[in-house]
Amino acid sequence: MYIVQALRARTILPLILSCAFALPAAASAEDFVTKAEAEAMVKKTIAYMKANGREKSYAEVNRKDGPFTDRDLYITVYGTDGVVRAHGANLKMINRNLMDIKDVDGKEFVRERLELARKKAPFWQEYKFTNPVSKKTEPKAMYCQPHDDVVVCGGVYLK
Numbered sequence: 001m002y003i004v005q006a007l008r009a010r011t012i013l014p015l016i017l018s019c020a021f022a023l024p025a026a027a028s029a030e031d032f033v034t035k036a037e038a039e040a041m042v043k044k045t046i047a048y049m050k051a052n053g054r055e056k057s058y059a060e061v062n063r064k065d066g067p068f069t070d071r072d073l074y075i076t077v078y079g080t081d082g083v084v085r086a087h088g089a090n091l092k093m094i095n096r097n098l099m100d101i102k103d104v105d106g107k108e109f110v111r112e113r114l115e116l117a118r119k120k121a122p123f124w125q126e127y128k129f130t131n132p133v134s135k136k137t138e139p140k141a142m143y144c145q146p147h148d149d150v151v152v153c154g155g156v157y158l159k
Contacts, residue, residue, distance in 0.1 A: 033073040035124075038143045038154045041068060042122075045075050045154070046147045054085075054150075061086035062094065068154075072133045078151045080117070082110055085150055089132045103128040104137055113144055117151040131157050 045068050049057040061068045061075045066088070068075040074088030082099030098110040109127035116123045122145040129140045134157075142155035 031071055032159060033071050033156050035141065035143065035156055037070065038073055038141075038156050039122075041070065041073055041075060041154045042143055042145050042152050044068070045077075045152050046145060049147060049152075058086035061088050062091060064088065072131060072157055073154055074132070075152060075154045078110065078114065078153070080114060080149055080151070082114060109142075113142065113153065114151060117144060117146045120146050122146075126158075129155075 045057065045061065048060065048067075052060075058077065060066045061077060063069070064074075069088045075086065076084060076088065076093075077086040078098070079085055082097045084093045084096055084098060087093040099114070100108060101110055102108050105128060107127050109125065109129075113125055116125060122143065125142050125144065127140060127142070128137050130136065131138045131140075139158040140155050141158055142153050144151050144153040146152075
């Protein structure tokens with residue numbers, strides 16, 4: 001009898017512990033935006049720009065509690081000159097030329113982004129950036145779509 005109880009404890013305890021650790025991970029997965037959600041947000045932003053004009057659109061993008069911010073997803077709008085027109089996570093970035101900014105690996109990601117945008121087709125780009133939610137530098141994939149003379153981007157932090 002004692003052996004059966006010991007075997008049950010050996011079997012059940014690891015199962016309980018694995019569930020206890022898996023549940024928070026599964027719940028926290030909902031806290032992160034998917035690539036499909038990032039693409040949809042960029043398209044939603046461009047549709048809003050077409051319907052409401054740039055100034056109103058930029059004001060909405062800049063609102064942290066606005067329609068273009070969701071969890072760790074926010075929109076950034078760049079001019080083709082590298083100047084930020086709107087930024088959903090950091091208002092200090094607006095009107096700054098970020099053409100020469102580099103990530104922690106030395107990648108000039110804004111310059112590369114604008115070069116990719118010259119092809120006038122949507123694209124994904126990877127680099128490293130500080131996550132405004134976790135405050136840590138993390139790998140990020142940015143979905144960008146050129147629109148007139150700006151590039152609208154929204155990204156996901158890769159987990």
